[in-house]
Amino acid sequence: MLLEKQKEYKSRKVIKKKQIRRHSICMVSDFFYPNMGGVESHIYQLSQCLLARGHKVIVITHAYGNRKGIRYMTSGLKVYYLPLLVIYNQCTLPTLFSTLPLLRNIFIREKVTVVHGHSAFSALALESVFHANTMGIKTVFTDHSLFGFADASAIITNKLLQMALILCNHVICVSHVGKENTVLRAKVRPSLVSVIPNAVDTTIFTPDPSKRNPDNVTIVVISRLVYRKGVDLLAGVIPILCKDYPQVHFLIGGEGPKRIDLEEVRERHQLQDRVTMLGAVDHNKVRDVLVCGDIFLNASLTEAFCMSIVEAAACGLQVVSTKVGGVPEVLPPDLVWLTEPSIAEGEHTRNHIYYVERNDKMFGKCRASIPAYTEIFENQK
Amino acid sequence: MWKKILYKKQAFPDNYVDQSFLCDLNNVNGESYSIQQSFFCTTAVTQEICCTCIFVVIFANLVSETLSPSFVISSSGLLVVIFYLFFSTFLDKTCYNLLSKGFEDLKSVVIFMSFALGFSSIMKTLTETISTDTVYAMSTFMFLVHLVFHDYGAHAVIVSETISINAAVFATVCLGSRLPNEIYTFALLLIGAEVFVLSPVPRRYIQENCPFGQVVLTVLLTCITMLLMGSFETPYLLCTTIVLVCVNFLCPLYFVYCQAHKRHISGPWDEAVVWSS
Numbered sequence: 001m002l003l004e005k006q007k008e009y010k011s012r013k014v015i016k017k018k019q020i021r022r023h024s025i026c027m028v029s030d031f032f033y034p035n036m037g038g039v040e041s042h043i044y045q046l047s048q049c050l051l052a053r054g055h056k057v058i059v060i061t062h063a064y065g066n067r068k069g070i071r072y073m074t075s076g077l078k079v080y081y082l083p084l085l086v087i088y089n090q091c092t093l094p095t096l097f098s099t100l101p102l103l104r105n106i107f108i109r110e111k112v113t114v115v116h117g118h119s120a121f122s123a124l125a126l127e128s129v130f131h132a133n134t135m136g137i138k139t140v141f142t143d144h145s146l147f148g149f150a151d152a153s154a155i156i157t158n159k160l161l162q163m164a165l166i167l168c169n170h171v172i173c174v175s176h177v178g179k180e181n182t183v184l185r186a187k188v189r190p191s192l193v194s195v196i197p198n199a200v201d202t203t204i205f206t207p208d209p210s211k212r213n214p215d216n217v218t219i220v221v222i223s224r225l226v227y228r229k230g231v232d233l234l235a236g237v238i239p240i241l242c243k244d245y246p247q248v249h250f251l252i253g254g255e256g257p258k259r260i261d262l263e264e265v266r267e268r269h270q271l272q273d274r275v276t277m278l279g280a281v282d283h284n285k286v287r288d289v290l291v292c293g294d295i296f297l298n299a300s301l302t303e304a305f306c307m308s309i310v311e312a313a314a315c316g317l318q319v320v321s322t323k324v325g326g327v328p329e330v331l332p333p334d335l336v337w338l339t340e341p342s343i344a345e346g347e348h349t350r351n352h353i354y355y356v357e358r359n360d361k362m363f364g365k366c367r368a369s370i371p372a373y374t375e376i377f378e379n380q381k
Numbered sequence: 382m383w384k385k386i387l388y389k390k391q392a393f394p395d396n397y398v399d400q401s402f403l404c405d406l407n408n409v410n411g412e413s414y415s416i417q418q419s420f421f422c423t424t425a426v427t428q429e430i431c432c433t434c435i436f437v438v439i440f441a442n443l444v445s446e447t448l449s450p451s452f453v454i455s456s457s458g459l460l461v462v463i464f465y466l467f468f469s470t471f472l473d474k475t476c477y478n479l480l481s482k483g484f485e486d487l488k489s490v491v492i493f494m495s496f497a498l499g500f501s502s503i504m505k506t507l508t509e510t511i512s513t514d515t516v517y518a519m520s521t522f523m524f525l526v527h528l529v530f531h532d533y534g535a536h537a538v539i540v541s542e543t544i545s546i547n548a549a550v551f552a553t554v555c556l557g558s559r560l561p562n563e564i565y566t567f568a569l570l571l572i573g574a575e576v577f578v579l580s581p582v583p584r585r586y587i588q589e590n591c592p593f594g595q596v597v598l599t600v601l602l603t604c605i606t607m608l609l610m611g612s613f614e615t616p617y618l619l620c621t622t623i624v625l626v627c628v629n630f631l632c633p634l635y636f637v638y639c640q641a642h643k644r645h646i647s648g649p650w651d652e653a654v655v656w657s658s
Contacts, residue, residue: 146650176385180403181650190402194395197387232655302652305387324653329387341653 024056026112026132028103030091030122032061032079036283038307039119039144042198044073051075058110060103062092062124080106084124094123094160096130103131117141117164120157126164133167141165142172143182146304146325158185172196174305175326181304197330200310207316208291216249220293220317222281222308223300225256230299230322233341235261237299239269249274253281253289290315301341303327309336409645419633424599425533425588427629429581431602433524434621436576438609440556443565450568457572461579468583493574501557501567508558516555523552527577534588549577 027047031039047057052075063081071079082102084092092099107115115132117125120143129139141164148154165171165186171193173179179193212218219241223229234252241248252262252275259277266275281289290296296312298321305326309319313335321327323338330336383391383399414422442448469483508516526548530541553573557566587594603625610618 148651149646175387177649180406180648184403184406184646184648190398191396195387196395228652230653230655301655302650304650322653325650326387329385332386332388341655 022055023113024111025050025058025114025116026107026110026128027057027059027116027118028061028122028125028128029059029118030062030086030124031119032059033073034064034067035090038198041283042142042144043118044077045199045201047077048075051077056110058106058112060106060124060128062086062090064090078110082124089121091121092124094127096127099124099127100131103128104135107132107135107137112137115139119144120147120161121145123160126160129164129167139168140170140172141168142174143178144174144304146178146181146302147185149185162186162188168192170194174198175329177326177329178304198305198307198310200307200314202314205287205290205311205314207314209316211288211291212294213249213292216247217245217295218249218251218293219295219297220251220253220290220312221297221299222253222286222289223298225254225258225262227258228301229256229258230301230341231256231258231261233299233301233322234297235265238262238265238271238275242269242271242274249276251276251278251289251293253278253286255280286311287315290317293317295320298322298327299341300324300327305330403648405648407647409647413640413643414637416633416637419636420629421592421595422534423629423633424595425584426528427625428584428599428602429528429531429533430625430628431599431606432576432580433528434606435602435609436573437524438606438613439572440569441613443569444559444561446561450562450564453568454571457575461575464583468586494571497570497574498567501570502563504554504557504570505560505563505566506558508555511555511558513559516559520552520555523548523555527552532581532585534585546578549573553577 027043029039029043031037032043033040043059047059050057057077059077059079061081062084068081068083073079087093115128115137117129119125129141132139165188171188173182173193173195174197176195179195183190183193221234225231238250266272290312294317296317296319298306298309300322301324303325309321310330313319313331319336321336321338322341324341328338383393383397527545530545532540532542553569557569560566560569587598606621607618610621
């Protein structure tokens with residue numbers, strides 16, 4: 001009887017050991033700290049979660065200025081900053097053979113078992129998939145963005161992606177629209193592509209209704225101020241809303257080449273006290289800016305998975321967004337109100353301000369809805 | 382039931398492919414041209430090639446002095462006046478006041494001719510020191526540039542009327558130095574201006590408004606080109622015939638064949654186009 005129990009115990013231990021087989025995972029991308037963005041924070045947080053599970057994770061990226069060689073981040077995350085030539089927008093020159101010696105050296109040295117490439121814009125990630133496959137290492141690729149088909153840059157990038165994804169064991173996309181887009185661009189088997197959405201850290205993004213101004217309805221916009229984030233739409237809608245609703249205030253955070261358009265609108269319509277431009281907001285200060293608002297406005301023209309709306313919803317703001325890309329899939333209909341990407345969308349935003357005003361009056365109801373939001377995101381973790 | 386949402390964990394695996402996969406994909410084939418349309422539209426290109434060939438033949442005759450400059454000047458001037466009157470009074474239905482506009486046009490013609498006469502002596506000596514081979518090579522290249530950038534009625538990025546006319550005038554200037562006399566250069570300059578600057582105006586009008594006229598004009602120009610080339614030597618005639626057949630028949634056929642392979646896909650991943658109200 002005792003012998004049987006001992007045997008059972010031993011076999012269970014063996015099974016347990018097999019189940020928690022420790023991988024040596026290598027994340028490769030051109031985009032990593034000190035560059036701040038969606039892909040960068042995704043790689044970092046994914047690495048932290050994998051480290052917590054007991055795997056070994058290293059990150060390979062290109063050198064940022066003086067930041068060369070090996071650096072260590074939280075929980076022993078080893079980051080290799082390789083001295084490669086950067087051509088445009090933090091992307092390395094795609095040469096294929098010049099990265100082989102370095103990458104092969106690192107893969108052998110760290111005894112890598114899985115290589116995970118991120119972002120189709122990153123030539124380093126695509127090349128690492130090639131080299132890993134040559135060495136018999138398993139490969140995974142995550143595509144974070146939507147891309148077109150018609151212009152010259154799209155044709156070249158899609159062909160490169162197709163060449164890389166032939167060699168991948170698995171592909172991950174961040175939304176269903178993203179999966180369709182990747183399957184069409186790279187001509188990859190749909191069953192090879194998994195849809196795993198991004199997640200938000202709800203211990204950081206928590207609501208705080210006491211920070212809101214009860215006299216106004218504050219609309220928060222935090223994004224890079226570039227064309228594809230719909231700054232033109234924003235510039236069209238701000239004067240209309242400010243004219244019709246005297247209690248509406250805008251809080252705009254972020255930097256970019258299109259900032260000048262918003263400043264122009266602000267000057268032309270004398271909205272200096274109604275529209276506040278915060279400039280670039282540090283990543284750790286984003287939550288503090290978000291909790292000051294009642295509504296979060298996202299006017300992007302294209303978005304695979306909009307992380308900012310999830311962060312805003314986690315902070316208890318009502319989200320108003322354009323119906324593009326993967327946005328309709330991300331949040332349930334009561335947490336996000338979708339509109340068409342046109343200036344006439346201002347009409348819809350009017351209705352939304354009315355609803356928020358109503359909610360503001362019923363302050364108690366507003367406070368009660370916030371725990372419900374956090375609950376949804378806690379359950380999703 | 383699988384739903385296209387991300388906020389709820391569904392009872393399907395992550396790589397599940399639903400029946401509705403890619404149902405939002407729109408395959409827009411866009412405009413497709415028929416063979417007759419393609420043939421008709423390439424007549425503009427044929428006309429331009431014929432005009433260039435006629436100009437080159439006139440130049441060759443001027444160099445070998447089989448054509449006298451006075452004949453060229455007088456006959457081309459007469460043709461211009463006839464076409465101008467015909468075009469302005471009968472064809473151009475837009476309120477064309479012959480007297481006032483005619484006087485202005487006459488003024489600009491007189492100014493241009495006097496300048497041309499003055500500059501023809503400078504023009505003659507401009508490229509005189511350059512070897513003949515270089516001059517011929519340069520002018521051939523410039524005529525090709527003129528043909529490539531000419532406005533044939535298509536809305537393409539490559540169309541640039543400025544580059545086209547400039548290239549043609551530059552080629553004329555290059556060739557002008559090979560002529561024996563200033564009068565010859567003046568004649569070449571006049572005929573060059575008429576062929577490359579003035580003739581596209583009525584030809585474009587005919588192309589847009591009178592399809593039958595366009596076809597007749599193309600046939601007429603092709604016959605004149607073939608006759609002139611034939612009067613030279615047979616290789617030139619053969620060359621011209623091959624080029625014209627390729628341009629006007631083979632290229633449109635290939636274009637129509639390639640259209641079947643054209644796909645313009647659109648879907649929810651496209652960047653939204655902002656319509657400002």
